[in-house]
Amino acid sequence: MEKIGIVIYSSGGNYRVSFDSEVFNVKPMGIFRKNNEKILVGDMVVFEVNEGDELNVITKLLKRSNEFVRPNISNVDNAIITTSITEPKLNDYYLDKLITIFQMKNVEPIILFTKSDLGISEESQEIINEYINAGYKVIISGDSLSEDTLNQLKQWTENKLSVITGQTGVGKSTFINKLTNLNLKTGEISKALGRGKHTTRHSEVFELFPNSLVIDTPGFSSLNLEKRDFELLPHNFFNFGDLFSGCRFNDCRHINETGCNIIPNSSKRTLKNYWKLMTKSE
Numbered sequence: 163m164e165k166i167g168i169v170i171y172s173s174g175g176n177y178r179v180s181f182d183s184e185v186f187n188v189k190p191m192g193i194f195r196k197n198n199e200k201i202l203v204g205d206m207v208v209f210e211v212n213e214g215d216e217l218n219v220i221t222k223l224l225k226r227s228n229e230f231v232r233p234n235i236s237n238v239d240n241a242i243i244t245t246s247i248t249e250p251k252l253n254d255y256y257l258d259k260l261i262t263i264f265q266m267k268n269v270e271p272i273i274l275f276t277k278s279d280l281g282i283s284e285e286s287q288e289i290i291n292e293y294i295n296a297g298y299k300v301i302i303s304g305d306s307l308s309e310d311t312l313n314q315l316k317q318w319t320e321n322k323l324s325v326i327t328g329q330t331g332v333g334k335s336t337f338i339n340k341l342t343n344l345n346l347k348t349g350e351i352s353k354a355l356g357r358g359k360h361t362t363r364h365s366e367v368f369e370l371f372p373n374s375l376v377i378d379t380p381g382f383s384s385l386n387l388e389k390r391d392f393e394l395l396p397h398n399f400f401n402f403g404d405l406f407s408g409c410r411f412n413d414c415r416h417i418n419e420t421g422c423n424i425i426p427n428s429s430k431r432t433l434k435n436y437w438k439l440m441t442k443s444e
């Protein structure tokens with residue numbers, strides 16, 4: 163019998179596909195290897211379920227909506243971009259960079275601020291408000307999550323594949339543990355930061371809520387802007403796309419152009435991060 167499912171695990175040529183909350187061990191048909199076509203975690207595939215001892219076989223790969231290299235995953239709908247408010251210090255440049263890159267890949271950002279229980283400075287609160295006011299989906303997490311926040315997250319991730327990402331030690335695995343009984347390994351932050359290594363080493367797909375899949379990643383080591391992305395950056399950075407219609411020129415770079423709608427409507431902090439990202443590339 164043929165089914166369509168999502169690949170939730172891949173290691174050493176072994177694959178698992180989930181269909182209707184049931185997990186199947188599968189193997190790609192020989193033709194995939196012949197064509198040098200790799201099956202990725204996140205892929206939607208057609209597979210043949212066999213009776214008895216015979217292995218279930220992936221017969222067809224459906225078109226991907228997007229694809230990432232490290233980790234090698236596909237079809238990502240949401241990126242839960244995790245930033246701690248303190249320890250490590252709120253890194254808004256990194257956050258703006260990830261928001262921009264994911265928006266370019268048609269992935270919806272959900273911004274998760276962690277460690278609110280350690281206190282929120284006025285400066286941090288101002289930064290957080292800026293993301294909320296720009297219309298982003300924002301979750302604030304500390305000791306506990308409010309019922310409203312939980313429902314919001316459920317709604318945002320339902321029937322979607324979300325990936326959780328952010329720098330080491332910000333509390334990605336801790337957050338997943340809070341919502342599930344997965345008990346993922348978490349790190350001592352001082353050690354983790356000292357070594358610059360992630361506690362989480364592999365990409366794995368978990369059920370965050372019923373019908374909501376999440377991939378805990380060791381972060382994206384290859385999330386960088388490519389050359390052609392820089393041409394699109396003036397439109398895609400943070401919320402610049404929403405403000406862009408008021409720009410005087412089609413090719414405005416929002417640096418010192420008279421009549422630019424973005425410079426007067428953006429905070430100094432945002433513009434600084436934008437310029438930093440723009441000039442890193444050149």
Ligand SMILES: Nc1nc2c(ncn2[C@@H]2O[C@H](COP(=O)(O)OP(=O)(O)OP(=O)(O)O)[C@@H](O)[C@H]2O)c(=O)[nH]1
Nearest residue numbers: 277304330331332333334335336348349360361362
């Ligand atoms: N006070 C406080 N500590 C937290 C919170 N979230 C995480 N931590 C602590 O921060 C440290 C790092 O948490 P992890 O969940 O391992 O971080 P991670 O983002 O998964 O890190 P990597 O797997 O290395 O990428 C642990 O000591 C956690 O206990 C929080 O909301 N409040």
Ligand SMILES: [Mg+2]
Nearest residue numbers: 334335361362
């Ligand atoms: Mg982790």
Ligand SMILES: [Zn+2]
Nearest residue numbers: 409414416422
């Ligand atoms: Zn402009």
